[in-house]
Each structure stands twice: as structure tokens, then as C-alpha cells.
Amino acid sequence: AQSVAQPEDQVNVAEGNPLTVKCTYSVSGNPYLFWYVQYPNRGLQFLLKYITGDNLVKGSYGFEAEFNKSQTSFHLKKPSALVSDSALYFCAVRGYNQAGTALIFGKGTTLSVSS
Amino acid sequence: DAGVIQSPRHEVTEMGQEVTLRCKPISGHDYLFWYRQTMMRGLELLIYFNNNVPIDDSGMPEDRFSAKMPNASFSTLKIQPSEPRDSAVYFCASSSRAGNTEAFFGQGTRLTVV
Secondary structure (H helix, E strand, C coil): CCEEECCCCEEEEECCCCEEECCEEECCCCEEEEEEEECCCCCEEEEEEECCCCCEEECHHHCEEEEECCCCEEEEEECCCCHHHCEEEEEEEEECCCCCCCCEECCCEEEEEEC | CCCCEEECCEEEECCCCCEEEEEECCCCCCEEEEEEEECCCEEEEEEEEECCEEEECCCCCCCCEEEEEEECCEEEEEECCCCHHHCEEEEEEEECCCCCCCCEECCCEEEEEC
């Protein structure tokens, strides 16, 4: 069965500092991995995805994520955080050999960036 | 495209009443997903459709929940009768293929059952 773990309920970081939001996954075969962001009272917005190729994926708003197959991780990163990055972040997975299935999401991590 | 459209945005109803949530997916997308978001359980998949056919409804919590997709541009999620524990935000999402493509989410329906 597919699953995603986001071990931190909340991440606090000062503006201008680098941020990392952690994600580990479990899936049979190769994974497709996704990050989404949710602002208050809004739907989920797609940030970036890993399908194949380069382990470092770049996405919207300066975010990037690093795929690590040996550690089954897909951590979200940004070199310099902004207050406006404060939101709820979700990691999601789908198995490569499970094209007919839905995305499975982690429980989410609240990112709080202080000025 | 206007994106995935859900209605209503907010619904307050009394316990025992029937509730119907509506979704219009992005045109051309052939997968449609219903998710439920709560503080306790996070984002749960309830059911999804491919080409209007339900593929996996194992996430539907009880027989009180039902979902339909009569055509490619419309889906409903119905709760009958509703209970206070059904209070949550319900999201609809669609995607063009359920492989390496991302899903696009609607704004959600916040349901409160009193």
C-alpha cells in the first residue's frame, strides 16, 4: 500500500533563512512524488513534482525538492524563506505502476515564517 | 479554463438532513477525485472516477455517503442523513491522466452539520 509521512506538524523559520519540509514515502516500484501548498480557506495548489531524471526538482515560487531513492524521501526546500510562504504544505505519492490510482497525501506540515 | 468549480463554498445543515455537494472538473480531464479534509485525519481520498465510472470507493466512510458522475462535466457527493462528524472541508480534484500528472483542486466546500 502507498503511504506518505510528514514527520513534522509544524516548521518555524525566520524570514531569509533556508527552509526544509520533510517527506518520506512508501510505494511499490518507482514513485511519482508531488508537493502542494494550501493557503487559508483555499484549495490545494500544485508546487512541483518528481517523475524521473534529475533528483533535484524546481517548482513554483522558488521552491525545490530533492528525491532520494535510498532514503525514500522527497524533502521540500527553499534557500530563503518569505513571510508569504507561511501555509500548509502537503506531500503526495502515486506508484509508477499504479497509473490508475489517486494521489495519496501526507497529513500536512504547517510552515510558519516569522519576520 | 476556470479550474475545478465546487458549489456551494459553505454549507450549514442540521443533523439528519440530506446534503449534496457539486463539482465541475476541468474540461478534458478524465479523472475526478473527491477528498475530505479534517484536522484529525488530514486529507482522505473518498472516491475517484475515470471516464465517469467509479474506480475506487473504498474511502467512502459509510453507506450514508454516495457519489455520482452522470457526465464528464459534473459530479455530486451526497450525504444522507448527515451527522455532526461529517463536518469537514470536501475537495474535488481532476486530472488529465492519473499517472505522472498532477491533480487540480477546487476551492472546497466547508460543511458544518449541527
